[in-house]
Amino acid sequence: MDKTVEDVTHENGVNLHVVPSKKFKTVTITAKLKAPLSRDTITKRALLPYVLQQGTKSFPSRSDIQLKLDSLYGAVLSMGGGKKGNNHILSIRMEVANQKFISNESAILEEAMALLNEVIFHPYSENGAFKQSIIDREKDTLRQKMSAIIDDKMSYANMKLIDEMCDNELYKLHVHGYKEDLDLITAENLFAYHQTVLREDQLDIYVLGDFDTATVKEKVQSTFHRDEHQVEPYKKEEASKELNLQPNVVIEKQDIQQAKLHFGYRTHSTYQDDDYFALQVFNGLFGGFPSSKLFINVREKNSLAYYAASRFESHKGLLFVFSGIAPNDYEKAREIIELQMDAMKNGDFSAEEMDNTKELIINQLLETMDNTQGMIELLYQQVVAGTERPPQTLIDGIKQVTTENVIEVANKIELDTIYLLTGKGGESDE
Structure with missing residues (x-):
């Protein structure tokens, strides 16, 4: 595996991460804007990516931007928002052809950076506000996205689980915002909020591809300028809340055929x-892969779930179990899921299962590193966590995990909340 070299510099209020790699035929530029989660701003922040891609100062419409992207040999611009721990992160990505592979082209990267800079810093505006028709249209787009989450019962159940589990914590905030806030957003106040984002967010820019590091640094530093940003020192998450001896069990009934049984743990x-x-490694053994305990014992052996899996949020320290079950199987499914956690705490897994799981995790990491976006996300985890963990360290760390390490981490895990979304005629009134 090629050693990943990340050259990090801070200039012009920007943290620049230059990552040379001969693995990729394109150059990827990703800007990450990070701010603390806040109920006051989350809906505006969720709306911003939709609005920013609709036009810039030099390219006033979405079709103008697209024509410019096409002229850059089919460059791709994409945006989105997400949360990591108590941070809300906006990502603006540009993938562009590498000019070294195109004869008589020497300005592709420069032009791509200039366009990305405009998208972030100089979106299309009229008299100190966004265009009203764009705001109205994109509010409808976001409203539809919110409705789609409610209609997707697995996503809805996960959202409700976090609502209950993190009731007084920032992490409960919905990353797509809230419908009741949309009516309060105007072309003026969203534009004003965008200016606040540019002033106050931490901005990290990643450039990944086959190029000369010094040349790329010079290009970025001559393109992206903003006032010096005071980076806040990394803050540890809030202290975990006191857990009850018994988990909080929440049951919601809707007119559905397949029940959703979700568990939330504090790790x-x-x-x-x-x-x-x-x-x-614990998560891989417990529910992260088709070879894991949840999949084999809940789904395969007992035929109690249409799906059963787990994942963890590493910046907040939460573990989630998802399962889709028949409404009448709640008690039995709950018991078998809890038994799998007990088995993990008791070390009920073989050395062979450990080795296979570690191999699966390492392969997953290598696959992620074979993808430009995946590689940047891996590197950005370090920024969010305020710690240095280059990709090779992640692989070495997995290799060194012992059975005792897994048992130890399993015994720190506590069940916080069980959320069941079930049919109106189903059993399980507690």
Whole structure:
């Protein structure tokens, strides 16, 4: 595996991460804007990516931007928002052909950077506001996205689980915002908020591809300028809430055929902790792969679930179990899921299962690193966590995990909340 070299510099209020790699035929430029989650701003922040791609100062409409992208040999621009721990992160990505593979072309990268700079810093505006027709249209787009989450019962159940589990914590905030806020957003106040984002967010720019590092640094530094940003020191997540002796059980009934049974656990381990690697292996054994305990025992052996899996949020220290079950199987499914956690705490897994799981995780990491977006996300985890963990360290860390490490991390995990979304005629009134 090629060693990943990440050259990080801070200039013009921007953290620049230059990552040379001969693996890729394109150059990817990704800007990450990071701010703390806030109920006051989350809906505006969710709306911004939709609005920013609709036009810039030099390219006033979406079709103008598209024509410019086409002229750059089919460059691709994409945006989105997400949360990692208590941070709300906006990502603006540009993937462009590498000019070294195109004869008589020497300005593709420069032009791509200039366009990306405009999208972020100089969106199309009229008299100090966004265009009203764009705001109205994109509010409808976001409203539809919110409705789609409610209609997708697995996503809805996960959202409701986090609502209950993180009731007084920032992490409960919905990353797509809230419908009741949309009516309050105007072309003027969203434009004003965009200016605040440019002033106050932490901005990290990643450039990944086959190029000369010094040349790329010079190009970025001459293109992206903003006032010096005061980076806040990394803050540890809020202290975990006191857990009840019994988990909080929440049952909601709707007119549905397949029930959703979701569990929320506190792991008391996060990305920057030494036992992060053991938690990854734990999750792989428990519910992360088709070979895991949840899949084999809940779905295959007992035919109790249409699906059963787990994943963890490494910056907040939460573990989630998802399962789709028949409404009348709630008690039995719950019991078998809890038994799988007990088995993990008791070390009921073989050395062979450990080895296979570690191999699956490492292969997953290598696949992620074979993808430009995946590689940038891996590198950005370090920024969010305020810690240094280059990709090779992640692989080495997984290799070194022992059975004892997994048992130890399993025994720190506590069940916080069980959320059941079931049919109106189903059993399970508690």
